[in-house]
Amino acid sequence: MRSYTLLAPAKINLYLEIIGDRPDGYHELVMIMQSVDLCDRIDIAASSQDIIRVRCDVPDLPTDRGNLAYRAAELMTQKFPEAFAQYGGVDITIQKRIPIAAGLAGGSSNAAAVLVGIDLLWNLGLTRAELEELAAVLGSDIPFCIGGGTAIATGRGEKIAPLKGLDNIYIVLAKYRSLEVSTPWAYKTYKQQFENTYLRDTNSLTERAAAVHSGPMVQAIVHQDTAEIARKLHNDLEKVVLPAYPQVLQLRETFANAGVLGTMMSGSGPSVFAICETQKQAEEVKLQVLHTISDEDLQLFVVRSIKNGIQVTSQS
Numbered sequence: 175m176r177s178y179t180l181l182a183p184a185k186i187n188l189y190l191e192i193i194g195d196r197p198d199g200y201h202e203l204v205m206i207m208q209s210v211d212l213c214d215r216i217d218i219a220a221s222s223q224d225i226i227r228v229r230c231d232v233p234d235l236p237t238d239r240g241n242l243a244y245r246a247a248e249l250m251t252q253k254f255p256e257a258f259a260q261y262g263g264v265d266i267t268i269q270k271r272i273p274i275a276a277g278l279a280g281g282s283s284n285a286a287a288v289l290v291g292i293d294l295l296w297n298l299g300l301t302r303a304e305l306e307e308l309a310a311v312l313g314s315d316i317p318f319c320i321g322g323g324t325a326i327a328t329g330r331g332e333k334i335a336p337l338k339g340l341d342n343i344y345i346v347l348a349k350y351r352s353l354e355v356s357t358p359w360a361y362k363t364y365k366q367q368f369e370n371t372y373l374r375d376t377n378s379l380t381e382r383a384a385a386v387h388s389g390p391m392v393q394a395i396v397h398q399d400t401a402e403i404a405r406k407l408h409n410d411l412e413k414v415v416l417p418a419y420p421q422v423l424q425l426r427e428t429f430a431n432a433g434v435l436g437t438m439m440s441g442s443g444p445s446v447f448a449i450c451e452t453q454k455q456a457e458e459v460k461l462q463v464l465h466t467i468s469d470e471d472l473q474l475f476v477v478r479s480i481k482n483g484i485q486v487t488s489q490s
């Protein structure tokens with residue numbers, strides 16, 4: 175049976191600003207997303223049975239509708255019933271490397287890989303825009319995960335404007351295995367504390383997004399100025415996560431004291447990343463942080479920025 179192997183990269187948020195709320199209960203955001211080469215592997219094969227089957231090498235992840243990869247496949251069967259009838263079901267195998275509920279969009283990236291994989295398996299010939307539209311139905315971060323690289327994300331995060339790619343910026347990623355932060359909790363708590371800062375009218379929201387687009391962080395990206403990018407890191411959700419999760423604050427402070435160019439929590443956390451000058455410095459910082467914190471529960475990765483999102487690595 176035909177099958178594809180895809181790599182699903184994680185993302186970090188170089189910039190995350192919450193600028194308002196929406197009638198649908200989500201928040202208006204301006205974010206700058208960056209793909210990194212920490213990837214889950216997704217195998218998608220045609221199945222002789224007319225069902226969706228998900229297997230995952232991480233036992234505590236659901237393999238039914240609770241899994242975003244399953245929901246992505248289910249959406250494709252609903253949107254393309256003729257193709258589903260013609261090509262049959264799909265077997266999805268997930269090999270996880272991206273920490274779960276970490277602020278790295280691991281689940282979102284898996285869903286994106288399934289959309290891309292089934293598009294290929296069923297010869298649908300969908301455009302990037304069509305895939306992003308399907309992705310937006312599943313989750314706010316999934317559209318970015320399709321094309322990846324470096325991009326501005328606005329709306330609830332589903333409107334993507336690619337930026338000049340950032341290659342080979344070396345980053346140390348830290349996450350406590352047993353620590354998870356609920357994304358809904360983070361946004362709800364932020365709203366409780368900072369709703370008075372929200373922009374209320376469409377023009378103000380549009381102006382704010384345009385200001386970020388022409389602002390210092392995007393300029394630093396255009397000029398590929400790693401040190402300036404590191405100085406302009408920003409994440410509004412730190413205001414609610416750091417006070418509630420001392421371990422995240424400790425990671426931020428440990429990285430800051432390790433002489434890195436800049437450090438920030440990614441997304442709703444609890445992952446924290448640090449931008450380094452070189453791969454050598456990143457490897458040294460990883461060892462230094464492991465030694466300073468010396469906690470078995472702490473995971474550290476040296477990763478680099480990449481210009482791509484979902485990658486098809488093989489087909490059979």
Ligand SMILES: C[C@@](CO)(OP(=O)(O)O)[C@H](O)COP(=O)(O)OP(=O)(O)OC[C@H]1O[C@@H](n2ccc(N)nc2=O)[C@H](O)[C@@H]1O
Pocket residue numbers: 187190199200201202203205276277278279280282312313314315316329330331357358361362440441442443
């Ligand atoms: C925080 C971010 C930053 O990139 O990523 P993670 O930390 O999850 O990786 C994203 O905004 C997460 O995107 P994603 O995880 O797809 O969120 P969704 O499933 O669409 O929404 C989960 C919940 O988060 C809240 N939410 C999400 C996006 C948004 N613009 N406003 C919100 O208020 C809502 O409560 C929503 O019910």
Ligand SMILES: Nc1ncnc2c1ncn2[C@@H]1O[C@H](COP(=O)(O)OP(=O)(O)O)[C@@H](O)[C@H]1O
Pocket residue numbers: 235240241242243268273274275276277278279280281282283284285357441442443
């Ligand atoms: N394939 C998947 N991989 C990771 N998490 C998943 C997956 N499917 C569903 N989830 C659930 O989605 C939630 C968010 O997962 P993830 O995207 O890894 O978080 P984040 O977006 O914070 O990085 C977790 O609670 C997890 O249980």
